[in-house]
Amino acid sequence: MVTDAEIAEYAAFAERLADAATAVTLKYFRNPIDVVNKAAGEAFDPVTAADRDAEAIIRALITETYPDHGIFGEEHGQSTATLKNGPTWVIDPIDGTRAFISGLPLWGTLIALNDGTRPVIGLIDHPATGERFMGTPGQATGNRQPIKTRACTSLASAILSTTDPDLFLAGDERAAYDAVAAKVRLKRYGYDCYAYAMVAAGHLDLVIESGLQPYDVQAVIPVIEAAGGVMTSWSGGPADQGGQVIAAGDRRLHAAALDILRSAAKP
Structure with missing residues (x-):
């Protein structure tokens, strides 16, 4: 400890x-x-x-x-x-x-x-x-x-970021991401770790990624959480080992996106 x-x-x-x-x-x-x-x-x-x-x-x-x-x-x-x-x-x-x-x-x-x-x-x-x-x-x-995350209760009001939609696996994984993306107000691409910083600072609302390694996520988790946000796997478990991850500034938004992503979550 x-x-x-x-x-x-x-x-x-x-x-x-x-x-x-x-x-x-x-x-x-x-x-x-x-x-x-x-x-x-x-x-x-x-x-x-x-x-x-x-x-x-x-x-x-x-x-x-x-x-x-x-x-x-x-x-x-x-x-x-x-x-x-x-x-x-x-x-x-x-x-x-x-x-x-x-x-x-x-x-x-x-x-x-x-x-x-x-x-x-x-x-x-x-x-x-x-x-x-x-x-x-x-x-x-x-x-x-x-810094602090901002309130955003619904996907319809959210700004979503992912590094590149083409990095999601074809099939269920890409379909699950697309289903979330279709519901948000605005999508922004190509920001890598900067997107997580902007969620923590209250400018973006949601980051969804896949295929990540522990070194891609472990530094961003404490920043997101200490700013008031939440970061998990697509199944709702810990995100620290990478894979499929979702970070949100508002727990209500996280829950709404997670309901959709769980259909393609990998064990």
């Missing part, structure tokens, strides 16, 4: 990690960079030196400062402790690499501390826009100012 004093210490350290990563990622952003495709076949899952170098500096700082803590990152895997064994830092050095290589500014660095049971600290950092969002138990901030 992580104590309140440790929360403050680790939150400050998460900001130090984000600062170190920013120094790396901004050096590469909008400059020529080689792109490697990690996916097989016709799929496209890009990675760059910016991803790898930013994660390397984060891991080095964690190992130096908290050698008994675990690390789970997108580019270099898992080391030391496990998520069920003790404090583990869960990191995605660049969430939104497609945006990064396209010169678009809404990619972010995701840093979470999992206490062995669930993520208790989450940081969403957007170096290109100068915005930073933090979630700790009972407190959510954007650039150190309190």
Whole structure:
């Protein structure tokens, strides 16, 4: 269990990690960079030196400062402790690499501390826009100012975001997403982790995604929850392992969308 004093210490350290990563990622952003495709076949899952170098500096700082803590990152895997064994830092050095290589500014660095049971600290950092969002138990901030989700009781009033509708699996999964999307007021695409930050800050209402990994979601969960929102799987269970996830600023909106998504929820 992580104590309140440790929360403050680790939150400050998460900001130090984000600062170190920013120094790396901004050096590469909008400059020529080689792109490697990690996916097989016709799929496209890009990675760059910016991803790898930013994660390397984060891991080095964690190992130096908290050698008994675990690390789970997108580019270099898992080391030391496990998520069920003790404090583990869960990191995605660049969430939104497609945006990064396209010169678009809404990619972010995701840093979470999992206490062995669930993520208790989450940081969403957007170096290109100068915005930073933090979630700790009972407190959510954007650039150190309190943030809060907004009330939105119905799908008809909601603004929905997903990274790309084409990423949903054909069949029941895409049909379930489309059924929700058909009921909302406005849809916005392509924002990656920035969409979750905007839900927490009270500008968007709903994010629906699929095919995610733990490092895609663990940093955003504490931010959404501390701001007053809710984030679960499509079946209504924990979202911390990724897969199919839904985040909403209002629990009533979450319930309405979940009723539709449950038809395509995977166990």
